[in-house]
Amino acid sequence: MSLRLSVSLPLSLLSLSFASIVSAQSASLSPAAQAAQAGASQPLSPSFAGFGLEPSNLYSFTGGSRNNDLTSNLLNTLTQYSGAPPAFRIGGNTGDYMIYDESYNGYQLRENANSQGAGAIASDSSYFGPTYFEVIDRCFPAGTPIAYQLNMAWDGDGYIENVVRQAQAAVDRFTNVQLQSFEMGNEPDLWLQNGFRTGSWDGQVYTEQWLERVAAVYSRVLQPAGIRSNFFEPPATASTMGTTFEINTLVEYGITEPGNNAPNGYVSAWNQHDYFYFITVTPYPITLDHLQVLRNTENQFRYWESQVAQAMGTGLPYHLREMSSVGPIGQEGVSDTFGASLWTLNFFLYTATLNISSVQMHMTDNSFASPWQPDRRYDRDPHVRPNYYAYTAMAQLIGSGNGTTQVARLAMPGLPPNYGDSVRCYSVYRDGSLSAIVMINSKPSNASETNKASLTFDLALPSSLAGEALYLSYLTAPGGDSQTGTTWNGFSYEESNDGIPTVVSDTVQTVPISSDGSARVSVRDSEALVANVGFRLGDRAVLAPNGSTTASSSSSQTRTRSAASSAESTRNAAIVTAAATTTVALLGSATPEAAEGQRRRASLARHRRGMGGEE
Ligand SMILES: *[C@@H]1O[C@H](CO)[C@@H](O)[C@H](O)[C@H]1NC(C)=O
Numbered sequence: 001m002s003l004r005l006s007v008s009l010p011l012s013l014l015s016l017s018f019a020s021i022v023s024a025q026s027a028s029l030s031p032a033a034q035a036a037q038a039g040a041s042q043p044l045s046p047s048f049a050g051f052g053l054e055p056s057n058l059y060s061f062t063g064g065s066r067n068n069d070l071t072s073n074l075l076n077t078l079t080q081y082s083g084a085p086p087a088f089r090i091g092g093n094t095g096d097y098m099i100y101d102e103s104y105n106g107y108q109l110r111e112n113a114n115s116q117g118a119g120a121i122a123s124d125s126s127y128f129g130p131t132y133f134e135v136i137d138r139c140f141p142a143g144t145p146i147a148y149q150l151n152m153a154w155d156g157d158g159y160i161e162n163v164v165r166q167a168q169a170a171v172d173r174f175t176n177v178q179l180q181s182f183e184m185g186n187e188p189d190l191w192l193q194n195g196f197r198t199g200s201w202d203g204q205v206y207t208e209q210w211l212e213r214v215a216a217v218y219s220r221v222l223q224p225a226g227i228r229s230n231f232f233e234p235p236a237t238a239s240t241m242g243t244t245f246e247i248n249t250l251v252e253y254g255i256t257e258p259g260n261n262a263p264n265g266y267v268s269a270w271n272q273h274d275y276f277y278f279i280t281v282t283p284y285p286i287t288l289d290h291l292q293v294l295r296n297t298e299n300q301f302r303y304w305e306s307q308v309a310q311a312m313g314t315g316l317p318y319h320l321r322e323m324s325s326v327g328p329i330g331q332e333g334v335s336d337t338f339g340a341s342l343w344t345l346n347f348f349l350y351t352a353t354l355n356i357s358s359v360q361m362h363m364t365d366n367s368f369a370s371p372w373q374p375d376r377r378y379d380r381d382p383h384v385r386p387n388y389y390a391y392t393a394m395a396q397l398i399g400s401g402n403g404t405t406q407v408a409r410l411a412m413p414g415l416p417p418n419y420g421d422s423v424r425c426y427s428v429y430r431d432g433s434l435s436a437i438v439m440i441n442s443k444p445s446n447a448s449e450t451n452k453a454s455l456t457f458d459l460a461l462p463s464s465l466a467g468e469a470l471y472l473s474y475l476t477a478p479g480g481d482s483q484t485g486t487t488w489n490g491f492s493y494e495e496s497n498d499g500i501p502t503v504v505s506d507t508v509q510t511v512p513i514s515s516d517g518s519a520r521v522s523v524r525d526s527e528a529l530v531a532n533v534g535f536r537l538g539d540r541a542v543l544a545p546n547g548s549t550t551a552s553s554s555s556s557q558t559r560t561r562s563a564a565s566s567a568e569s570t571r572n573a574a575i576v577t578a579a580a581t582t583t584v585a586l587l588g589s590a591t592p593e594a595a596e597g598q599r600r601r602a603s604l605a606r607h608r609r610g611m612g613g614e615e
């Protein structure tokens with residue numbers, strides 16, 4: 001769909017249409033009544049919007065010997081909203097630096113002073129023990145789906161024993177969370193650059209080594225436990241240049257072939273990684289304005305769309321298990337702003353329309369892109385960042401369909417050209433019928449802009465909805481550059497210290513649908529709106545996949561505390577009537593910590609991606 005005006009129009013007509021467009025500043029949306037007519041996605045998993053956790057940072061996010069309640073509470077809220085816990089990947093570069101040692105009981109990694117492994121950072125740099133599994137089990141909601149990475153980089157003595165031991169520990173020790181798959185190795189296409197392999201190394205050699213390891217884990221760990229053989233995710237290419245690790249190529253090399261006693265083969269799903277922007281790799285500077293232009297997301301992801309299509313061709317699910325606005329550790333003033341929250345919500349919906357099965361935004365404890373900072377650093381206490389709110393919006397949207405939510409992209413006829421690259425809209429379906437419209441107006445407008453413009457949407461809804469009401473839920477903040485003060489659907493998740501939701505506005509806003517199906521809403525620049533038919537998001541209980549229901553979340557101002565603390569089982573949410581305008585002391589970029597962060601970021605980035613291109 002092109003929204004650009006044709007240059008061949010006569011000048012008079014051109015200026016006329018510009019004039020009318022500019023004065024109206026509106027667009028029309030005509031969503032199809034049924035998902036099938038809309039070309040909608042597959043139904044979204046309630047675990048769709050998930051998190052990737054860098055293995056070396058596990059203890060900061062979960063807590064060491066004491067639980068990190070902020071993390072637990074934030075995850076419990078998402079579980080309540082969508083009906084199931086967000087999907088987690090425990091994996092990343094550092095997953096290939098760690099060796100499992102059953103006898104080690106510390107609540108942190110133990111450095112290996114005598115590392116022998118290959119690699120710029122050796123593949124046996126550190127040890128971890130059983131507490132690793134214990135803290136995940138303790139901190140994450142029951143049933144959290146886990147894709148867990150095994151160390152494949154280590155290829156010294158006993159490499160099979162080693163990977164079998166690590167897999168056995170995961171199978172035995174995850175009891176509260178649900179181990180869903182093993183990822184074997186992280187980003188093997190970059191292993192010549194980071195020194196894990198030398199000599200001949202390509203997708204074919206990788207496939208051979210991968211199959212040897214997964215066959216051993218299957219016959220020695222999974223099969224005895226009664227677990228299926230197709231339990232593994234091969235990490236497909238993480239770079240776009242000259243790669244022999246594309247999905248189709250790995251299939252040609254035989255990665256999906258049946259094995260001995262494994263007629264269904266070993267692959268459960270494809271596992272791929274991308275970053276919208278990667279510092280020191282992407283060849284232009286990152287700015288908030290660039291992130292807020294949503295067309296840039298589609299341009300950046302075009303190559304990866306071809307990988308998704310290859311995955312669909314194999315009939316296996318595709319998970320985007322590592323993603324972020326800015327890698328490796330975000331960019332202050334970009335990835336920790338409200339603009340990044342709008343980017344995140346759009347990214348979830350856009351990837352849903354591509355039938356990607358789940359997205360894990362990558363988290364490190366020092367990343368400005370992580371939806372929350374789990375511990376004290378950069379002179380700041382733990383806190384929730386604006387992009388967490390994109391998760392809450394997505395979770396309530398998914399939950400509102402009780403397991404049947406589907407998403408489709410919406411055409412926006414009449415959209416003024418100055419909005420064309422910054423606005424994206426989606427229709428949402430419940431039980432196959434239209435249930436909501438999402439309008440994301442990411443046009444930059446900073447907090448300091450006192451006279452913010454708005455875009456009006458003229459909705460032409462199916463006449464069967466005449467007489468119903470649209471319930472409006474806003475994802476908003478003082479401006480695109482705001483680092484605090486975001487709200488979603490009248491809730492704040494940062495007013496409390498522990499991530500428990502706080503009501504900031506309990507006004508229910510509705511718009512009637514006229515007898516001809518029309519309705520009109522408007523969305524401020526740098527804001528998103530979900531207009532849900534018939535009820536406010538969160539007001540209805542959500543059916544969990546296991547058949548239980550999670551309580552409605554916004555019908556009452558009394559919130560149930562997480563199971564973790566029984567003494568205070570309920571608590572009256574603080575009611576803050578004024579729009580959230582709290583400003584928290586912002587991180588001064590001149591502090592020594594920040595300078596150190598900058599240095600570490602740069603070296604990590606150099607190390608991380610080698611020559612891999614993101615674009
Ligand atoms: C996504 O899956 C649905 C079926 O579940 C299909 O109708 C739709 O065409 C698919 N979309 C894409 C982009 O593959």
Ligand SMILES: *[C@@H]1O[C@H](CO)[C@@H](O)[C@H](O)[C@H]1NC(C)=O
Pocket residue numbers: 079083084085141142143544545546547548550
């Ligand atoms: C069912 O799933 C919900 C949401 O994940 C969870 O809170 C609940 O404990 C589960 N119930 C059972 C009986 O497993």
Ligand SMILES: *[C@@H]1O[C@H](CO)[C@@H](O)[C@H](O)[C@H]1NC(C)=O
Pocket residue numbers: 399400401402540541542543549
């Ligand atoms: C989901 O199902 C539960 C249990 O049947 C029901 O109470 C609830 O209203 C449903 N929610 C929605 C959004 O339809």
Ligand SMILES: *[C@@H]1O[C@H](CO)[C@@H](O)[C@H](O)[C@H]1NC(C)=O
Pocket residue numbers: 287288289333444446481
């Ligand atoms: C809005 O804020 C961002 C981030 O600080 C900045 O890059 C941009 O130039 C600002 N835009 C305007 C119009 O001031």
